[in-house]
Amino acid sequence: xxxxxxxxxxxxxxxxxxxxxxxxxxxxxxxxxxxxxxxxxxxxxxxxxxxxxxxxxxxxxxxxxxxxxxxxxxxxxxxxxxxxxxxxxxxxxxxxxxxxxxxxxxxxxxxxxxxxxxxxxxxxxxxxxxxxxxxxxxxxxxxxxxxxxxxxxxxxxxxxxxxxxxxxxxxxxxxxxxxxxxxxxxxxxxxxxxxxxxxxxxxxxxxxxxxxxxxxxxxxxxxxxxxxxxxxxxxxxxxxxxxxxxxxxxxxxxxxxxxxxxxxxxxxxxxxxxxxxxxxxxxxxxxxxxxxxxxxxxxxxxxxxxxxxxxxxxxxxxxxxxxxxxxxxxxxxxxxxxxxxxxxxxxxxxxxxxxxxxxxxxxxxxxxxxxxxxxxxxxxxxxxxxxxxxxxxxxxxxxxxxxxxxxxxxxxxxxxxxxxxxxxxxxxxxxxxxxxxxxxxxxxxxxxxxxxxxxxxxxxxxxxxxxxxxxxxxxxxxxxxxxxxxxxxxxxxxxxxxxxxxxxxxxxxxxxxxxxxxxxxxxxxxxxxxxx
Amino acid sequence: xxxxxxxxxxxxxxxxxxxxxxxxxxxxxxxxxxxxxxxxxxxxxxxxxxxxxxxxxxxxxxxxxxxxxxxxxxxxxxxxxxxxxxxxxxxxxxxxxxxxxxxxxxxxxxxxxxxxxxxxxxxxxxxxxxxxxxxxxxxxxxxxxxxxxxxxxxxxxxxxxxxxxxxxxxxxxxxxxxxxxxxxxxxxxxxxxxxxxxxxxxxxxxxxxxxxxxxxxxxxxxxxxxxxxxxxxxxxxxxxxxxxxxxxxxxxxxxxxxxxxxxxxxxxxxxxxxxxxxxxxxxxxxxxxxxxxxxxxxxxxxxxxxxxxxxxxxx
Numbered sequence: 001x002x003x004x005x006x007x008x009x010x011x012x013x014x015x016x017x018x019x020x021x022x023x024x025x026x027x028x029x030x031x032x033x034x035x036x037x038x039x040x041x042x043x044x045x046x047x048x049x050x051x052x053x054x055x056x057x058x059x060x061x062x063x064x065x066x067x068x069x070x071x072x073x074x075x076x077x078x079x080x081x082x083x084x085x086x087x088x089x090x091x092x093x094x095x096x097x098x099x100x101x102x103x104x105x106x107x108x109x110x111x112x113x114x115x116x117x118x119x120x121x122x123x124x125x126x127x128x129x130x131x132x133x134x135x136x137x138x139x140x141x142x143x144x145x146x147x148x149x150x151x152x153x154x155x156x157x158x159x160x161x162x163x164x165x166x167x168x169x170x171x172x173x174x175x176x177x178x179x180x181x182x183x184x185x186x187x188x189x190x191x192x193x194x195x196x197x198x199x200x201x202x203x204x205x206x207x208x209x210x211x212x213x214x215x216x217x218x219x220x221x222x223x224x225x226x227x228x229x230x231x232x233x234x235x236x237x238x239x240x241x242x243x244x245x246x247x248x249x250x251x252x253x254x255x256x257x258x259x260x261x262x263x264x265x266x267x268x269x270x271x272x273x274x275x276x277x278x279x280x281x282x283x284x285x286x287x288x289x290x291x292x293x294x295x296x297x298x299x300x301x302x303x304x305x306x307x308x309x310x311x312x313x314x315x316x317x318x319x320x321x322x323x324x325x326x327x328x329x330x331x332x333x334x335x336x337x338x339x340x341x342x343x344x345x346x347x348x349x350x351x352x353x354x355x356x357x358x359x360x361x362x363x364x365x366x367x368x369x370x371x372x373x374x375x376x377x378x379x380x381x382x383x384x385x386x387x388x389x390x391x392x393x394x395x396x397x398x399x400x401x402x403x404x405x406x407x408x409x410x411x412x413x414x415x416x417x418x419x420x421x422x423x424x425x426x427x428x429x430x431x432x433x434x435x436x437x438x439x440x441x442x443x444x445x446x447x448x449x450x451x452x453x454x455x456x457x458x459x460x461x462x463x464x465x466x467x468x469x470x471x472x473x474x475x476x477x478x479x480x481x482x483x484x485x486x487x488x489x490x491x492x493x494x495x496x497x498x499x500x501x502x503x504x505x506x507x508x509x510x511x512x513x514x515x516x517x518x519x520x521x522x523x524x525x526x527x528x529x530x531x532x
Numbered sequence: 533x534x535x536x537x538x539x540x541x542x543x544x545x546x547x548x549x550x551x552x553x554x555x556x557x558x559x560x561x562x563x564x565x566x567x568x569x570x571x572x573x574x575x576x577x578x579x580x581x582x583x584x585x586x587x588x589x590x591x592x593x594x595x596x597x598x599x600x601x602x603x604x605x606x607x608x609x610x611x612x613x614x615x616x617x618x619x620x621x622x623x624x625x626x627x628x629x630x631x632x633x634x635x636x637x638x639x640x641x642x643x644x645x646x647x648x649x650x651x652x653x654x655x656x657x658x659x660x661x662x663x664x665x666x667x668x669x670x671x672x673x674x675x676x677x678x679x680x681x682x683x684x685x686x687x688x689x690x691x692x693x694x695x696x697x698x699x700x701x702x703x704x705x706x707x708x709x710x711x712x713x714x715x716x717x718x719x720x721x722x723x724x725x726x727x728x729x730x731x732x733x734x735x736x737x738x739x740x741x742x743x744x745x746x747x748x749x750x751x752x753x754x755x756x757x758x759x760x761x762x763x764x765x766x767x768x769x770x771x772x773x774x775x776x777x778x779x780x781x782x783x784x785x786x787x788x789x790x791x792x793x794x795x796x797x798x799x800x801x802x803x804x805x806x807x808x809x810x811x812x813x814x815x816x817x818x819x820x821x822x823x824x825x826x827x828x829x830x831x832x833x834x835x836x837x838x839x840x841x842x843x844x845x846x847x
Contacts, residue, residue, distance in 0.1 A: 053616065165670045183664030184587060190663070358627065359617035362798060363599050369796040376790030384786050388779060390536030421727040421802050424791060425734050428806060431784035432741055435776075438783070439745065441538075442776040449543055468748035471693055472741045478689055479682035479737065486678035489671050494730055495678075498737065531538050 004518040012515050015507065019405030022413045043412050046195060048178055048419030051367060053359040054194040057202065059350040061163055061187045063156045066348035067097070070147065070155060074120060074133065075099050076251060078145060079234070081119040087112045091142075098146035106141050113143055124151055156187060159347040163189060168489055169343035170205050178417040178493045189350070192358060194417065199355060209305050209349050210340035212257030216291070217299040217311055221248035238301065240308045242328060247308050249301045254291040259284025263342050265335030268326060274334040276325040278341070285321025293317040302327070304337070362420065370420060377427045378404075385434055389441055390530045395516040396437040396509070403433055403508040410500045417493050425494070429501035436473075436509035440465040441531055448532045455521070457529060462514060469506060477502045541778075545771040549818055550763050550826065556819035560708065567715020576714070579723040580612040584665040585631040586641055589658040590648070596626040597652065605630060608647035609640070612723055629663055667726060675729070679736075686740060694747050695831055701824035702743040705816040709739045712812050713805060722801045731802045735809030738784070742817040749773045750822070754832055762830060766822055777814060784810045 025033050026044045033042055071094050078099060082089050088104040089112070103109045113135050121133025132151035136144045164181050167189065171179050179202075180192040193202055218235045226237050226248045240246045262279040280288055291300070292314045301311045302325055309327040329337070360367070382400065386393035407426065411418060418426075444461030452460065480502060483495035520526075590596070598617050605613030610630035617623035632640050641660050648655055683703055690699035713735050717724055749769040757765055788810075791803040 056616075056618075161668075164664075164668055168668070168670070180666055181668070182584070182666055183662075185661035188661075356618050359598065359619075359623065361614050361616055363602050363615075365599060366796050366798045369794065370791065370799045373790040373794035373796070373799065376794065377787040380786040380790060381783055384783055387535075388537050390538075393536060420798065421730045424788070424795075424799060424802055424806065425730060427787045427791070428734055428738065428784065431780070431787040432738065434783045435741070435745075435780040438776050438779045442779075445538070445775075446772070464752075468745050471748055472744040475686050475689055475740055475744050476737055478685050479740070482682035482685055483678045483733075486674060486681055488674045490726055490730070491671070491675045491678060491733075494733055498733075531536060 004515060004522070008511060008515055011507075012512050015406060015512075016402050019402055019409045022409030023405045026408065026412060041413065043415060045408065045412050046177070046415045046417045048417050048422065049180055049192055049194040050361045050420045051418070052195055053357070053361075054192060055199040055202070056190060056192045056356045056358045057199065057206065058184070058353040058355075059189045059191070059206065060353050061156070061160050061189065062349040062351050063152075063159070063187050066155060066159055067152060068094075069348070070152075071097070071099060074145065074147070077120045078116060081115055082112060085112065085115045087115070098144055100138075100142055100144055102140065102142045104141075109137065109141050109143065113137055116143065116145060120145065121147075124148070124154065160187060160189065162347045163350065166344050166346050167191060167206055170339060171202070172488055172492065173339045173343060174201070174205065175415055177415075178419065178490055188353065203352065203355075204336065205339065207350060207352060208340055209346045210257065210337075210343075211305055211345040212260075212341060213253035213303045214255040214288070214291075215249040215251070215253045215301050215303060216295060217301050218248045218250055219298055223248065238303055238306060238308050241310060243311070244308075247301050247311060249303070249308075253303075254300075255280065255284050255287045257341055257345050259287070260341055263338040265329075265331065265338040266324070267331075268324070271326075273326065274329040274331045276327075276329065276334050276337050276341070278323050278325065280321035280323075282321075285319070288321060288323070289317060289319040293319075367420070370423075374423055374427055378430065381427075381430055381434060385437070389437075391520070392437075392441055392513075392517070392529075392531050395513045395520075396434060396441075398516060399437065399508040399512040400430060400433060402512055403430065403504050406504040406508065407497075407500055410504065411497065414496070414500075416496050416500070418497075419490075419493070422494070422497055425497065426501065429498070429505065433501070433505035433509050436465075436469045436505060437513060439468055440510070440513070444529065445531055448529055454526055454529045458517065458521070462510070466510065469510065473502050473506050538775075538779075541775045545774045547771060547774070548767060549770045549822075550767050553819060553823050553826070556815075557823065560816075560820065563712055563715065564708065567711050567718065570715055570718040574718060574721065576718050576724040577721040579725040580614070580629060580631045580663075581666045581726045582724065583631060584663055585612070585629055586637055586660050587663040588628040588630075588641070588645070588660050589625065590628060591625045591656045591658070592652065593654050594624060596623050598623075598626060600652070601626060601628065601648075604648060604651050605644075608644045608651070610644045612725075679733075690744065690747070694751055697825050697828040697830065698747050698821075701821035701828075702740065702747070704824055705743060705820035706736055706739050708816050708820045709735055709809065709812045713809055716808055717805065722804075725801075727802050728805065731805035731809070734806055735813065738806075738809055739813030739816060742813050743821050745776075746770075746773065746817040746821065750825075754830065758832060762826060766826060770818060770822075781810060781814055 022041045022043075025042055033044075036042060075092060075094060078101060079092060082101070087108050090102050090104060092101040093099070103112050116135045120135075121131045123130055124132035132148055132154070134146050134148055136146075138144050160183055164183065168181050171177055171181075171191075171193070177193055179194070180190075182190050184190045191202070191206065193199070218232065221232055221235055226232075226235070227246065229237075231237050231248055234251050235248050236251050238247050238249055259280050260278050261281045264277045266275055266277045267273065268275045296314050296316060299311050299313050301308045303309070310325055312326070382397045385396050385400075389396065407429070440461055443465040444457050447457035447460045448454065477499060480495045480499040484492050484499060487495060590601075596617050598615050601615045602613065605615070605628070610628070613628060613630040616627045618625040618627065630644065645657055683706065687699040687703050690702055710732060713732060717728060722728075746769075749772060750766060753765045753769045753772075757768070760768075785807060788803050788807050791799045792807055795803055
């Protein structure tokens with residue numbers, strides 16, 4: 001302990017330098033910060049919405065598009081049902097918000113209606129006959145199928161709720177920015193992100209629906225006819241990629257983005273080009289395996305937001321449930337797509353309505369009063385610890401100051417968000433950091449009172465207290481890691497700050513005081529310790 | 533003047549902590565009952581973060597008087613009001629969010645508008661809209677899931693480092709602390725916001741830290757005094773640890789004292805919860821976690837656990 005090991009001194013000096021370097025940008029004026037050479041850190045603390053305001057984006061959930069999509073799906077269900085029942089029909093299509101179909105054989109109209117009532121739609125609480133779809137007979141052997149009004153309301157409400165979660169997951173992937181995501185009015189979502197957190201990047205990641213489907217390319221379709229809007233029944237025309245202006249694909253998707261369990265931006269091992277890797281869940285893997293086994297030599301289209309991003313030829317069965325998309329990606333766009341796929345698709349497209357700058361949630365007076373009062377707290381810790389332990393208290397105070405620098409530096413470096421309550425939490429983190437020093441010093445006192453020489457008392461005090469300190473902090477670190485991994489939004493931000501504090505506190509409270517006491521001991525060769 | 537002050541600290545304490553356990557048990561039980569009672573009767577005062585409310589957009593001819601608007605909200609009957617200015621330098625529009633009760637808050641909104649109009653005659657309102665809660669269902673479920681897993685793993689770690697009864701004692705004590713803290717929030721009807729969650733997590737963290745430090749000294753003394761009755765070892769450990777507990781506790785309270793008295797209405801709910809947590813976390817280490825261990829008994833010298841027997845109790 002008194003024999004100061006070189007690596008310890010180096011570690012302490014490096015840590016102090018790191019803390020100063022990475023905290024420095026926060027106290028420099030912006031003009032000085034910009035003129036710093038490029039190798040020095042520039043990032044400042046990411047303050048939360050409560051402290052500094054930021055950008056506010058208002059989106060509308062496109063319920064009309066959701067409605068169209070639901071009706072299109074329902075149309076396909078009607079087609080499949082009638083085909084399975086072997087009932088011939090014509091004129092299946094969407095007319096005025098509902099689906100109409102004409103049954104060719106007049107004697108089969110009732111049977112068709114009965115089959116449809118049974119097969120299409122889903123149970124819905126509070127609706128007529130408890131289903132979200134009504135099937136009604138109309139003149140001229142026609143059947144009308146429509147959603148009940150409550151069904152649309154329920155679908156819209158669910159879509160808005162899901163959109164909120166998807167947006168939160170996507171923004172969480174960008175780091176701990178702690179945005180505010182709230183529903184506003186009937187079908188709008190307001191997203192507020194603190195600071196200049198790059199509204200463009202935010203818009204990129206929020207605005208995309210990220211609906212991913214895998215559909216077989218219809219190799220037999222007449223391309224010219226399809227282009228004029230006459231795709232064969234059960235097919236659809238989708239805008240294409242670099243290889244073809246459009247594709248005719250089967251309407252039914254054999255796999256979707258919902259079946260993915262993971263997706264990463266990566267590089268192709270052979271060509272070195274950016275790709276997006278995918279891992280399917282059990283159901284997805286099975287579907288993917290079956291379809292590729294049955295269609296060797298044919299092409300399937302990977303469709304993202306109604307645009308083909310790639311249409312590879314199936315060279316052989318693809319079992320195992322993993323794959324990669326080789327589209328026209330840059331490393332960044334591949335990564336962005338992977339983030340979107342991981343976070344899931346939006347249930348309906350979002351329409352941007354407005355983008356504005358907003359001021360902080362808290363008033364400047366409140367922020368100032370709070371900052372002063374918390375500053376008093378920090379000073380109180382230092383004064384108390386110096387009063388209580390004298391010179392050793394000064395050592396602890398030095399460690400504490402380095403600790404603050406390290407925490408602020410690491411938070412700036414990792415762009416963690418600092419909120420008002422976060423600062424109060426930090427003050428308590430500092431108090432717990434001091435606890436480590438108190439544990440050490442009390443141990444040293446015990447050992448000295450038990451009659452050990454100063455050097456032995458220090459030696460034993462440190463090594464014994466270290467056990468308690470490590471146990472206590474490992475317990476904290478475990479809970480921080482878990483909350484960071486499983487939590488979302490503000491919980492993640494809290495956990496991250498806690499984790500930084502645990503690591504820096506153990507280091508500063510133990511190693512820095514140890515080195516300082518070591519220097520002091522060598523310089524003065526004391527007969528007794530100041531805290532005995 | 534003897535400096536540093538630590539020299540005033542007696543070298544040894546002889547307090548019979550365990551003797552007070554039955555009284556503490558009664559106090560804890562009463563407090564728990566009170567907390568649960570208050571929780572059932574009046575629950576927590578959930579704020580706009582959890583319940584949502586109303587959003588009013590206002591426009592003023594000149595720069596929007598944000599500070600004056602904030603100050604005027606409580607008098608206008610708008611609970612948990614938040615005011616944000618639009619634009620950067622001198623916004624002439626602002627967004628006001630406040631809590632509204634019930635399904636048809638129109639009358640309430642109209643009253644707030646009228647009062648604000650009386651105070652700021654030139655203010656103009658855009659149609660009000662409903663604003664949803666900041667804390668979504670998924671945020672809550674994932675938060676509770678995370679907390680649950682974290683508690684289980686902390687229990688596991690303490691079990692691994694100490695013994696099972698230590699881990700259970702710690703977790704029960706943490707639950708005790710959380711229940712009493714929620715009880716305090718329910719009794720005082722302090723607004724329960726996203727910040728309160730942060731305060732609760734801090735309370736849990738501080739409390740867990742106390743437990744591990746407590747156990748550490750106990751474990752060490754159990755190894756040192758192999759034949760001393762458990763009750764005496766606990767008393768000895770707590771007396772040895774007392775100076776540390778006093779100093780650390782004082783440091784933590786001092787750190788928050790500034791914000792407690794001068795932090796203003798924004799910090800007060802958070803800081804008062806934390807201060808309460810520091811007291812309760814220290815208390816529950818001695819009077820919830822340790823009594824559980826005392827009643828259960830501990831494994832010593834690799835013998836099976838020996839529970840507290842009448843013969844072991846000092847007369």
